[in-house]
Amino acid sequence: MSKPILVVGGGPSGLAAAQALAGAGQRSILVEKENRLGGAPILSGYAKLVPSGEWAKDAIGGMVTRAESSPLIARELGATVQQFSGEPGNFRAQLSNGRAVEASAAILCTGFTHFDSVNKPEWGFGTYPDVVTTTQVEQMISSGQGVRCPSDGRKPERVAILLCVGSRDRQIGREWCSKICCTVSANIAMEIREELPNCHVYIYYMDIRTFGLYETKYYWASQEIHKVKYIKARVAEVTSNGERLVLKAEDTLVKRPITIPFDLVVHAIGMDPNVDNKTIASVFGVALEEHGFIGKRNSYGTFGETSRAGVFVAGSATGPETIDDSIGQGKAAAIAALGLVHAQAGAVAA
Amino acid sequence: MSKPILVVGGGPSGLAAAQALAGAGQRSILVEKENRLGGAPILSGYAKLVPSGEWAKDAIGGMVTRAESSPLIARELGATVQQFSGEPGNFRAQLSNGRAVEASAAILCTGFTHFDSVNKPEWGFGTYPDVVTTTQVEQMISSGQGVRCPSDGRKPERVAILLCVGSRDRQIGREWCSKICCTVSANIAMEIREELPNCHVYIYYMDIRTFGLYETKYYWASQEIHKVKYIKARVAEVTSNGERLVLKAEDTLVKRPITIPFDLVVHAIGMDPNVDNKTIASVFGVALEEHGFIGKRNSYGTFGETSRAGVFVAGSATGPETIDDSIGQGKAAAIAALGLVHAQAGAVAA
Numbered sequence: 001m002s003k004p005i006l007v008v009g010g011g012p013s014g015l016a017a018a019q020a021l022a023g024a025g026q027r028s029i030l031v032e033k034e035n036r037l038g039g040a041p042i043l044s045g046y047a048k049l050v051p052s053g054e055w056a057k058d059a060i061g062g063m064v065t066r067a068e069s070s071p072l073i074a075r076e077l078g079a080t081v082q083q084f085s086g087e088p089g090n091f092r093a094q095l096s097n098g099r100a101v102e103a104s105a106a107i108l109c110t111g112f113t114h115f116d117s118v119n120k121p122e123w124g125f126g127t128y129p130d131v132v133t134t135t136q137v138e139q140m141i142s143s144g145q146g147v148r149c150p151s152d153g154r155k156p157e158r159v160a161i162l163l164c165v166g167s168r169d170r171q172i173g174r175e176w177c178s179k180i181c182c183t184v185s186a187n188i189a190m191e192i193r194e195e196l197p198n199c200h201v202y203i204y205y206m207d208i209r210t211f212g213l214y215e216t217k218y219y220w221a222s223q224e225i226h227k228v229k230y231i232k233a234r235v236a237e238v239t240s241n242g243e244r245l246v247l248k249a250e251d252t253l254v255k256r257p258i259t260i261p262f263d264l265v266v267h268a269i270g271m272d273p274n275v276d277n278k279t280i281a282s283v284f285g286v287a288l289e290e291h292g293f294i295g296k297r298n299s300y301g302t303f304g305e306t307s308r309a310g311v312f313v314a315g316s317a318t319g320p321e322t323i324d325d326s327i328g329q330g331k332a333a334a335i336a337a338l339g340l341v342h343a344q345a346g347a348v349a350a
Numbered sequence: 351m352s353k354p355i356l357v358v359g360g361g362p363s364g365l366a367a368a369q370a371l372a373g374a375g376q377r378s379i380l381v382e383k384e385n386r387l388g389g390a391p392i393l394s395g396y397a398k399l400v401p402s403g404e405w406a407k408d409a410i411g412g413m414v415t416r417a418e419s420s421p422l423i424a425r426e427l428g429a430t431v432q433q434f435s436g437e438p439g440n441f442r443a444q445l446s447n448g449r450a451v452e453a454s455a456a457i458l459c460t461g462f463t464h465f466d467s468v469n470k471p472e473w474g475f476g477t478y479p480d481v482v483t484t485t486q487v488e489q490m491i492s493s494g495q496g497v498r499c500p501s502d503g504r505k506p507e508r509v510a511i512l513l514c515v516g517s518r519d520r521q522i523g524r525e526w527c528s529k530i531c532c533t534v535s536a537n538i539a540m541e542i543r544e545e546l547p548n549c550h551v552y553i554y555y556m557d558i559r560t561f562g563l564y565e566t567k568y569y570w571a572s573q574e575i576h577k578v579k580y581i582k583a584r585v586a587e588v589t590s591n592g593e594r595l596v597l598k599a600e601d602t603l604v605k606r607p608i609t610i611p612f613d614l615v616v617h618a619i620g621m622d623p624n625v626d627n628k629t630i631a632s633v634f635g636v637a638l639e640e641h642g643f644i645g646k647r648n649s650y651g652t653f654g655e656t657s658r659a660g661v662f663v664a665g666s667a668t669g670p671e672t673i674d675d676s677i678g679q680g681k682a683a684a685i686a687a688l689g690l691v692h693a694q695a696g697a698v699a700a
Contacts, residue, residue, distance in 0.1 A: 016649075023685065023688070024688045177565040211527050212526065213526050293563070298402040298409065303370070328649065331682035334685055338685070339370065339373025342373060
């Protein structure tokens with residue numbers, strides 16, 4: 001009987017990988033550093049997901065429930081991999097909880113880290129309580145309390161969502177695009193408009209990247225059905241006039257400075273490489289790509305290969321990624337690992 | 351022994367699905383309507399692929415070679431599925447070549463159809479020989495002849511690439527974004543600049559959607575290393591002054607009409623639903639989504655489910671998609687189908 005496959009990270013891609021392996025009759029060991037499965041959508045309390053419109057607690061929560069009820073998925077929560085050695089078909093991992101496990105292959109589904117808006121101080125986060133992040137707005141919605149100004153609990157009448165906070169910004173060392181923030185922001189804007197029909201919602205953008213079929217469901221629907229307003233602008237700073245936040249920007253279409261008061265300013269925060277990536281790269285002996293995400297070989301042969309044979313990678317560990325594509329990649333890496341197990345078994349049998 | 355899995359379509363997603371199944375020891379039958387495997391990248395003669403930079407004939411050609419040499423992949427070329435009946439685990443397909451095959455599951459990897467630029471007549475395609483499509487430029491590059499003006503074979507000194515031809519255009523019934531044309535166009539622009547260093551290349555755009563890590567490799571590199579120029583504009587029409595093409599547009603940043611002569615105008619053509627989708631939907635009994643692509647259920651459970659149990663879908667059959675994601679989805683759908691086979695085998699054994 002072949003050894004189980006080690007899946008590192010219990011977010012969407014890791015859950016997808018473990019579940020796909022179980023479906024094919026293959027055992028896995030799912031190691032998650034937190035004490036709870038689900039990754040960012042669960043741990044950060046996301047609301048309704050793009051593009052399904054399902055609540056994260058149902059959609060990703062359902063994935064967690066299925067993983068927890070599978071006899072083929074062993075779970076190691078609150079644990080990290082501290083040492084990893086061996087060869088494809090015969091790896092050995094030492095976990096932080098003292099256990100040692102054997103594995104035929106490993107799939108790194110170690111995800112990303114949300115950009116910390118305090119690294120963009122001129123845009124007011126950390127200074128003004130009514131400057132929040134998309135993650136905080138997701139939490140306001142998913143908690144059922146609704147979108148309110150943290151300073152005094154009032155319903156905002158004017159909300160600005162600033163795109164590309166921690167993305168496409170070389171001044172702070174983030175030149176990549178975080179891929180999904182445009183669409184998530186359009187989704188949040190529509191949620192706010194549904195809950196607070198009298199609230200005006202503005203999205204400040206460089207380019208609107210609601211790619212593929214998101215165009216219909218988010219770009220057009222947010223403007224035409226939900227009357228969200230888009231302003232192409234370079235944001236200069238967020239300050240306060242004592243009563244409201246004041247957002248100064250340059251409208252890049254009319255080439256004029258614009259100063260508009262808002263009750264709530266939302267940073268659409270980007271996706272950084274997982275802060276643990278240097279450790280993960282060192283433990284697993286895999287190379288990072290230029291921005292600090294985990295490097296992935298091309299997709300034409302075996303999917304999700306890292307620089308180390310038998311160690312695969314999937315999802316936002318490799319760069320900014322959507323939840324759907326993270327899930328798809330987790331499953332694609334799963335069948336790649338399964339192929340390795342199959343080849344090993346064939347070699348042993350021969 | 352379980353029945354093979356039917357994979358319909360021999361492009362990147364179909365090749366990926368069949369290869370992944372073979373890797374796991376599962377037989378498949380790959381049905382391709384053309385007489386040659388490879389899908390759009392091979393049949394349309396793509397040049398260097400995004401983002402690997404590998405030639406399509408090597409990258410996807412290698413996938414074809416591996417599929418052709420696998421004893422677990424039966425191939426039916428120049429054939430379509432004309433009838434499809436049965437239940438998961440026990441389907442029967444009648445092919446156009448007279449053969450009938452049995453299958454445990456089916457994966458539709460039936461791809462897309464390139465937008466036909468004659469449907470955008472005011473932009474000059476079909477009227478002026480030096481108005482071409484991105485696919486034609488790919489062919490010029492991959493053939494080794496280089497990028498030349500079709501009218502007289504001269505090297506162009508000024509090239510304009512128009513984005514969103516057949517995308518984000520409600521006037522012609524294409525409101526979706528085709529996702530990858532921005533990045534492909536930046537890639538082509540850089541290729542032209544490398545071959546013809548004295549040629550000026552302009553990209554006319556609405557929004558630049560080089561999402562995720564494409565931002566570094568295409569958006570920044572095209573501008574900073576290769577000096578490609580981007581113009582945010584609404585294109586009005588392409589005409590001729592007798593010597594050169596004349597491109598009239600409104601620069602939406604300076605709000606002024608601009609009229610610029612070019613030697614070559616390239617339409618960055620979008621991805622339409624496969625023209626055969628109504629037939630495919632009828633034969634397989636699956637629902638299409640609102641734009642005419644094949645409908646796909648959410649990704650949280652079994653990946654790539656259509657409206658019919660046991661029939662999965664992957665890649666650009668579901669909407670505009672990158673090659674890498676098409677491959678990933680093909681493999682993800684493969685393990686979904688494998689899970690179905692495994693469950694059926696368990697049910698039979700029990």
